[in-house]
Amino acid sequence: MPRYLNPPNLPRPASRYSQGVAHGAAYKRVLVSGQIGVDASGKLAEGIEAQMAQALDNVLAVIAAAGLGPADVVKIVCYVTEPDRVKAWRRLREEKLGACQPAATYLQVAGLADPAWLVEIEAEAIQEGAAGR
Numbered sequence: 576m577p578r579y580l581n582p583p584n585l586p587r588p589a590s591r592y593s594q595g596v597a598h599g600a601a602y603k604r605v606l607v608s609g610q611i612g613v614d615a616s617g618k619l620a621e622g623i624e625a626q627m628a629q630a631l632d633n634v635l636a637v638i639a640a641a642g643l644g645p646a647d648v649v650k651i652v653c654y655v656t657e658p659d660r661v662k663a664w665r666r667l668r669e670e671k672l673g674a675c676q677p678a679a680t681y682l683q684v685a686g687l688a689d690p691a692w693l694v695e696i697e698a699e700a701i702q703e704g705a706a707g708r
Contacts (some may be wrong), residue, residue: 590665592679596649602703609695623693630696650699
């Protein structure tokens with residue numbers, strides 16, 4: 576089981592995430608490429624919050640394809656192109672990841688590969704004791 580690290584000599588996280596995550600050596604590791612707010616049919620969701628939700632659903636679908644779930648996410652990075660969206664991101668992340676407290680980074684960027692894309696999310700998940708499965 577991953578050990579979530581919030582050392583007492585660091586400030587407490589502003590929402591449900593951890594300053595770091597430690598895990599053992601025998602594990603299955605899934606690295607998820609940046610996902611955007613496009614569904615399987617190729618349709619781009621309308622608006623940044625809808626794109627966040629779709630991109631995070633896409634991340635979780637990749638993780639599920641490897642036999643892992645939201646509780647196995649140990650790192651997540653969200654890139655957004657619009658200011659003042661961190662509250663919406665935190666709410667959505669907590670809704671989709673539940674009690675999981677991965678290491679997390681939120682970045683506001685000038686743009687993504689396509690100007691219509693307002694968000695991109697990448698992640699890492701692990702499942703200890705699952706090496707080679």
